[in-house]
Amino acid sequence: MSNADATRPILPPHQSYADVTDQLASIPLHFPARRTWLIALFLASLLLGLLFVSAVVLFAEGVGVWGLNIPVNWAFAIHNYVWWLGIGHAGTLISALLLLLGREWRNSLNRFAETMTLFAVVCAGIYPILHLGRPWFVYWMFPYPATMKVWPQFRSPLEWDIWAVLTYLTVSVVFWYIGLVPDLAAARDRARRRGWQVFFGVLSLGWRGSALHWMRWNQAYRLLAALAVPLVVSVHSEVSLLFASGTIPGWHSTIFPPYFVLGAAFSGFAVVSMIAIALRALFNLGNLVTDDHLDILGRILLATGLMTAYGYVFEVFDALYSGNAHELQTLKDRLLGEYWWSYTGAVVFNFVVLQPLWWSAVRRNAYLLFAISTSVAIGMWLERYMILVTSLYRDFLVSSWGSYTATFWDWSTYIGTIGLFFVPFLLIIRVLPVISIFEIKEVLHDENEEEAKEPRHA
Amino acid sequence: MPEPFGVLAEFETPEALVVAAREARAQGYRDLDAFTPFPVPELNPVLRLRDSRVLWLGLFGGLFGFALALAMQMFTNFDYPVNVGGRPLYPLSAFGIVAFELTVLFAALAPAIGMLALNGLPRLHHPVFGARAFARASKDRFFLCVLASDVQFEPRETTRFLRSLDPASVELVAAP
Numbered sequence: 001m002s003n004a005d006a007t008r009p010i011l012p013p014h015q016s017y018a019d020v021t022d023q024l025a026s027i028p029l030h031f032p033a034r035r036t037w038l039i040a041l042f043l044a045s046l047l048l049g050l051l052f053v054s055a056v057v058l059f060a061e062g063v064g065v066w067g068l069n070i071p072v073n074w075a076f077a078i079h080n081y082v083w084w085l086g087i088g089h090a091g092t093l094i095s096a097l098l099l100l101l102g103r104e105w106r107n108s109l110n111r112f113a114e115t116m117t118l119f120a121v122v123c124a125g126i127y128p129i130l131h132l133g134r135p136w137f138v139y140w141m142f143p144y145p146a147t148m149k150v151w152p153q154f155r156s157p158l159e160w161d162i163w164a165v166l167t168y169l170t171v172s173v174v175f176w177y178i179g180l181v182p183d184l185a186a187a188r189d190r191a192r193r194r195g196w197q198v199f200f201g202v203l204s205l206g207w208r209g210s211a212l213h214w215m216r217w218n219q220a221y222r223l224l225a226a227l228a229v230p231l232v233v234s235v236h237s238e239v240s241l242l243f244a245s246g247t248i249p250g251w252h253s254t255i256f257p258p259y260f261v262l263g264a265a266f267s268g269f270a271v272v273s274m275i276a277i278a279l280r281a282l283f284n285l286g287n288l289v290t291d292d293h294l295d296i297l298g299r300i301l302l303a304t305g306l307m308t309a310y311g312y313v314f315e316v317f318d319a320l321y322s323g324n325a326h327e328l329q330t331l332k333d334r335l336l337g338e339y340w341w342s343y344t345g346a347v348v349f350n351f352v353v354l355q356p357l358w359w360s361a362v363r364r365n366a367y368l369l370f371a372i373s374t375s376v377a378i379g380m381w382l383e384r385y386m387i388l389v390t391s392l393y394r395d396f397l398v399s400s401w402g403s404y405t406a407t408f409w410d411w412s413t414y415i416g417t418i419g420l421f422f423v424p425f426l427l428i429i430r431v432l433p434v435i436s437i438f439e440i441k442e443v444l445h446d447e448n449e450e451e452a453k454e455p456r457h458a
Numbered sequence: 459m460p461e462p463f464g465v466l467a468e469f470e471t472p473e474a475l476v477v478a479a480r481e482a483r484a485q486g487y488r489d490l491d492a493f494t495p496f497p498v499p500e501l502n503p504v505l506r507l508r509d510s511r512v513l514w515l516g517l518f519g520g521l522f523g524f525a526l527a528l529a530m531q532m533f534t535n536f537d538y539p540v541n542v543g544g545r546p547l548y549p550l551s552a553f554g555i556v557a558f559e560l561t562v563l564f565a566a567l568a569p570a571i572g573m574l575a576l577n578g579l580p581r582l583h584h585p586v587f588g589a590r591a592f593a594r595a596s597k598d599r600f601f602l603c604v605l606a607s608d609v610q611f612e613p614r615e616t617t618r619f620l621r622s623l624d625p626a627s628v629e630l631v632a633a634p
Contacts, residue, residue, distance in 0.1 A: 017495060017598035143534055151534035155542060155552040160559075167559040171566045178570055186495070186596040205574065206581035209595050211492040211501045212509070213577045218497050219512040220573035224566050227516075231562045238555050438496040441598075445472065445496065 009447040010105040010292050017441045020288070024183075024437045025190040028430065033282045037430060044422035051416025054409055055130060063133040065409040072392045072404035077131035079384045080414050082239055083267065084124035084421075085165070086260070086380065089232045090268020091117030092172060095179075096225035096232075104446065105296055107439035108289050111183075112279060112429065113272045114176040119424050120271075121169045123417040128161070130413065157241045164238040171231055175224045178217070181207050183433045199431075236261040243387070250330040250391035253318050259311035263380060266304035266350070270376035273297045277366045277373075279434055288435055291364040298363025301376065305354040308383075312347065326396055334390040338403055342386035349379025463585035463633040464491075464605040465616045466592070467625040472498045475600035478623040479504045482604060485619060489608035493586065493601040511576060512569045519568025520561045527560035528553060589631050599626065606633070 031037065058065055068075040091113035098106035129135045141162045143151055152159050185207035188200035207213070240260035243251040276297065280289040319331040334343045353375040356362040363369060394401045428434075469475040475492060479501060482490055492501050501507070531553045539547055574580070586592055586603065595601050602625075604616050613630055620628045 021495070021597045143530055149538065151538040153540060153542075154531040154534055154556060155545065155549060160555040163556045163559045167563040170563060174566060174570045178573070182496075182596070189593040189596045205579045206584060207579065208584055208586055209493045209495060210577075211494065211498070211505055212507050213579075214494065214497040215499075215502055215507050216509060216512050216573045216576055218499070219510070220516075220569045223513060223516045223569050227562050227566050231559075234555065234558050234562075241555075442496045 009450070010290065011108075011440070011443055011447060012287055012290065013447065013451065015287060015444060017444065020440050020444065021186055021437055022190070024288075024433050024435050024440070025187045027283055027434060028187060028432060029191055029193075029196060031430060032284070036282060037426065041423065041426045044419045044426055047416055047419025048423045049416075049419070050412050051420055054413040054416050057409060058130060058133075058413070059135065063131065065407065066413075067405050067407040067410050069402070069404075071395060071400050071402045072389055074388055074392065075404055076406055076410040076414055077127050078242070079381075079388050080417065081124045081127035082260070082384050083381050084120050084127070084417065085239060086236065086264030086266075086384075087268045087271045087377075088117040088120035088124065088168075088172075089236060089261075089264040090272050091115070091120070092175075092228050092232045093265055093268070094272060096175070096228035099225045100222065100229070104443045105293055107436055107443050108293055109272065109276060109297075110179070110439070111436045112275055112434050114172065114179070115425060115428050115434075116268075116271060116275055117172050118169070118176060119421045120268075121165065121172060122424070123421050125165055125169065126417070126420070157238070157245045160238050161242060164235045168231060168235045171224065171228060175221075175228055178221055178224065179436065179439075180432065181205055182209065182217075183437045185209065186437050187433060232264075233261055236264045243391075248391050248395060249324065249326040250315075250319070250334070250387070253315065255311060255314045255318060259308070259315070262304055262307040262311065263383065266301070266308045267377060267380035269297060269301050269304055270373040270380070273301060273369055273373040274377070277370045279429065280366070283434065285435065288440060291366075294366060294369050295360060295363045298357045298369055298372075301369075301373065302354060302357040305350060305357075305376065309347075309351045312351070329394065330391055333394050334386060337390060338393070339386065339390050342382045342390065346379050346383035346386055349375045349382060351379075353379070461633040462606045462611075462613050463631040464603045464611070465613065465620055466586065466589050466601055466603045466629045466631050467620040467623060468591045468594070468627040468629075469600045469602065469625055470598075472500070472600050474624070475602055476500045476504055478602050478620075478625065481623055482602065482619075486610050487604050487608055487616075489605040489611070491603045491605060493592070493595040493603065495596050495598060495600075498600070509576070512573050515572040516565050516569040520565030522568075523560035523562070523564030524557055526564070527557040531556060583634065585631050585633050588634075589629050591627050591629060603631070 026032075066076065068077065091110075094106055094113045095110040095117075099110070129138050132138060140146075141152055141159065154160075181204055184200050184204035188197060188204045191197045191200055237257035237260065240256040244253060244256035246252065273294070276289050276293065280286060316331060319327040322328075334340075353372055356368065357372060362372075389404050393403050467478065469478060472494060475494070476498065479490060479492060483504060483506075490505055492498070492505065494501075532548055535547050586595075586601075591599065592601070602620070602623075604611060604620065608616075610616075617628055617630060
């Protein structure tokens with residue numbers, strides 16, 4: 001980042017603590033965009049309903065209603081699991097990594113980015129359970145003294161998965177809530193109606209902003225942030241090991257953990273940008289989520305996108321360098337085989353469409369950034385599809401080659417999880433402060449201090 | 459007159475609060491508390507706030523999680539040994555991920571819960587909430603409180619002292 005950016009304040013000057021508090025705390029208390037919100041909630045509920053119907057059909061009929069079968073026995077279930085989990089990671093990275101690095105612009109984005117993480121992880125988490133076919137046996141994943149005298153197999157990546165995801169979900173919830181408590185107290189003190197007072201009063205745990213409490217809070221919050229960053233890396237590395245631990249050509253590569261982690265951050269930053277732009281428009285938050293924020297998000301998107309593109313290049317190199325006949329066959333299948341569109345689509349949506357972000361005017365244009373972010377979300381979805389299906393549909397033995405097509409219920413479940421994401425997300429932005437109030441005030445305070453030290457002449 | 463909890467002085471900026479806290483320390487007051495809408499780390503040395511128990515909880519939580527994870531994985535493989543292609547029964551490389559996850563889980567839960575417990579939260583009510591100006595402690599005002607437990611505390615004298623610090627308001631807070 002250039003020097004000009006370091007000294008220029010990220011938030012417009014001359015905003016008082018009181019204005020910001022009232023503006024943000026009044027979003028839940030005097031909700032501004034009722035009609036838009038209700039329409040969005042209605043549409044999201046329809047999608048959630050679709051998920052329920054799909055789940056009922058799945059449980060009644062069995063996983064046969066999905067298109068996965070030998071040889072492509074991992075398809076939409078794992079594909080969308082990885083996609084959703086990856087989206088979730090950006091929320092943690094924005095919130096935790098940038099907190100530790102002292103990047104104050106993150107204070108406008110961290111709250112809704114973390115909220116996005118929670119529900120993205122929930123969407124990811126239900127997929128393995130649905131995929132079980134007999135979801136009522138999900139507790140077999142846990143080590144409990146069973147009458148059958150068996151234990152889960154801890155040497156399998158499939159068992160690592162449940163520990164990684166549940167830890168990630170728990171730590172994300174705790175980090176989100178600890179960061180929320182002071183804002184809940186601010187909303188409690190602004191609330192006039194009894195119901196809101198009780199609601200925020202109970203949730204804020206009696207927070208009163210004592211100096212000693214803040215000191216301990218800071219220790220806990222920063223410690224959690226310091227733990228969350230390696231946690232993200234470990235969780236998505238672990239997800240990549242679901243693939244890389246096997247010997248399937250196209251999966252068995254050491255590039256997989258960083259390739260997956262970067263791709264996850266890439267798709268997640270795209271969705272954060274989309275949500276930032278949508279919320280900014282919905283709640284008139286242009287004074288807090290500024291064009292400078294979009295500019296930075298655009299840069300991060302470009303950077304993580306190029307790192308993901310490096311993964312594509314390395315994957316090809318890996319196959320060529322190995323000289324292994326099966327690896328080469330898989331490479332050819334990816335580029336030119338039945339599912340060539342998923343590879344081409346990933347490269348086009350994730351790399352080609354991304355290039356305008358080199359220009360600041362594009363990054364600062366909300367419409368263009370939204371369009372590019374949507375393209376990235378689609379591109380990453382195609383990439384996960386490509387990695388899964390093109391490796392599996394033709395493995396070592398020609399006799400076991402086959403193909404895969406997603407069925408109606410595959411699609412309906414996937415589209416339904418979008419409802420599972422948006423319904424709770426919309427409910428949260430309705431009842432809780434969507435932007436961290438006290439952290440915004442910290443930024444304003446620091447900017448005022450800078451201003452006092454060396455006044456700017458605008 | 460009810461028992462006092464302390465005297466609360468309201469300031470408009472964190473800088474004014476830090477100055478006032480320093481004055482109060484110089485005056486000999488020791489039982490002080492401050493209430494701010496966002497963290498003001500400059501207060502910690504002035505008020506002599508020192509407590510690293512939250513961080514220690516993180517360390518012990520992490521060690522506990524690590525030990526628990528290794529013990530759990532070793533035991534399950536010991537109690538139900540499965541030969542997977544001749545691979546070792548107790549491979550640390552395969553146990554590493556779950557060990558790392560549980561280390562993080564307990565290293566995060568212990569300080570989070572510990573922070574709330576050390577702060578005495580959740581708590582339904584506190585005397586300072588009875589102060590008229592206090593709703594702005596979560597908005598845009600910065601409060602210094604001389605607690606009644608201070609040996610030098612004397613309602614009228616302490617109020618007069620705090621008034622001399624140029625606050626926006628001074629208020630005697632009653633204990634519940």
